[in-house]
Amino acid sequence: MSSDHQSNILSVLVVEILTQAALRPEFAFLGKSPSEARERFIGIVPGENTAVAQIASDGMNLDQKSALEVLLQKELAQHGLSATVYYKRRHSFADRMTLPDNGPTQPPPNRPGAFGVKMQLKPIPGVKKVIAVSSGKGGVGKSTVSVNLAAGLAAQGQAVGLLDADLYGPSAPLMMGIHGPISISADQKMIPHEKHGVKVMSFGFMSDPYHPVIWRGPMIAKALEQLFYQTVWGELDYLIIDLPPGTGDVQLTLIENVPLHGGIVVSTPQAVALLDAHKGLSMFEKLKVPVLGLVENMSHFRCSSCGHLDDIFGQAQIEAFAEERKIPIIGRIPLHRRIREASDGGIPVINLDPEFALYYMPIIEAVLRG
Numbered sequence: 001m002s003s004d005h006q007s008n009i010l011s012v013l014v015v016e017i018l019t020q021a022a023l024r025p026e027f028a029f030l031g032k033s034p035s036e037a038r039e040r041f042i043g044i045v046p047g048e049n050t051a052v053a054q055i056a057s058d059g060m061n062l063d064q065k066s067a068l069e070v071l072l073q074k075e076l077a078q079h080g081l082s083a084t085v086y087y088k089r090r091h092s093f094a095d096r097m098t099l100p101d102n103g104p105t106q107p108p109p110n111r112p113g114a115f116g117v118k119m120q121l122k123p124i125p126g127v128k129k130v131i132a133v134s135s136g137k138g139g140v141g142k143s144t145v146s147v148n149l150a151a152g153l154a155a156q157g158q159a160v161g162l163l164d165a166d167l168y169g170p171s172a173p174l175m176m177g178i179h180g181p182i183s184i185s186a187d188q189k190m191i192p193h194e195k196h197g198v199k200v201m202s203f204g205f206m207s208d209p210y211h212p213v214i215w216r217g218p219m220i221a222k223a224l225e226q227l228f229y230q231t232v233w234g235e236l237d238y239l240i241i242d243l244p245p246g247t248g249d250v251q252l253t254l255i256e257n258v259p260l261h262g263g264i265v266v267s268t269p270q271a272v273a274l275l276d277a278h279k280g281l282s283m284f285e286k287l288k289v290p291v292l293g294l295v296e297n298m299s300h301f302r303c304s305s306c307g308h309l310d311d312i313f314g315q316a317q318i319e320a321f322a323e324e325r326k327i328p329i330i331g332r333i334p335l336h337r338r339i340r341e342a343s344d345g346g347i348p349v350i351n352l353d354p355e356f357a358l359y360y361m362p363i364i365e366a367v368l369r370g
């Protein structure tokens, strides 16, 4: 069966299932009438192994999403078909917030810095937009978001570089599947590795993972400077910087020197991570870097066997955080084994599985819009 034909059949069936379900009291959350329920159907995206049915999830909680997913799968199985469900908000939180006005492509040189300090911004030759990805603490998925953002932008036809500036735990070599040292050009510049359509430079290429370099202040500044300005980036539409976690010296050195087009903050939904996210956000704000948005990683648990969704941490805190700080949530990514496996296997999950690519698309769109 052609994928077009299969998508058509699935579309008809999913619409029918939604229409019928709306008549059952336990699925009243789908809408006031069968036609409202029908309108929740967004489309079918053909996948490698299974198609993905996109359903608008506005106003639905996780139990309701799970119940609908079970129903859809059961009904489709009766026709010998299957589809994974991807829930998407029609009126996302991002839509309700005004996106920051990011101004010109390269911020004017020497913009006033925090506390009126005059910063000496030094653009990176050939690089149009630099986007920094930060997190208040480690292990929240900042690098995973960075590599998928970079690979996703490249898949959209953008010329992209990824600079893994996390000197304490460089992850790009593992997550992009790159091994071996970098080459040096005739004029003594570093030639980045190229993988998944992205030019990659990492502190990891400069150190032995079993004997980490003990970086001291001046060395850090020098090494950062080299990574930025002594790398043969060529012409890039976007350079994504995977910052070290936290708001220390490295981050400040970097933000004070490189003209950033925008910053993205990654957080998990727990309160403690959010407290750190406050700091990450304040760092961008104080240094007058436009914040493109907040990515909620590991937002809920998605079981890799049955697809059941479990809202372990709850959504209220992160929504309140975004509302309070007036920033849009530009991505909600579940905690799922497939994401970890893809990262460990050196392939951004966005290139591996269209179903997961959908989770990262809003982040990519926000960057392209920004």
Ligand code: ADP
Residues within 6 Å of the ligand: 135, 137, 138, 139, 140, 141, 142, 143, 144, 145, 171, 245, 297, 298, 333, 334, 335, 336, 337, 338, 339, 340, 341, 343, 344
């Ligand atoms: P950070 O850069 O914030 O330290 P990483 O991106 O390195 O965090 O992620 C830490 C670990 O968690 C990695 O093993 C990564 O593969 C895994 N991970 C990140 N996001 C997810 C997710 N959404 N689902 C499953 N595993 C994840």
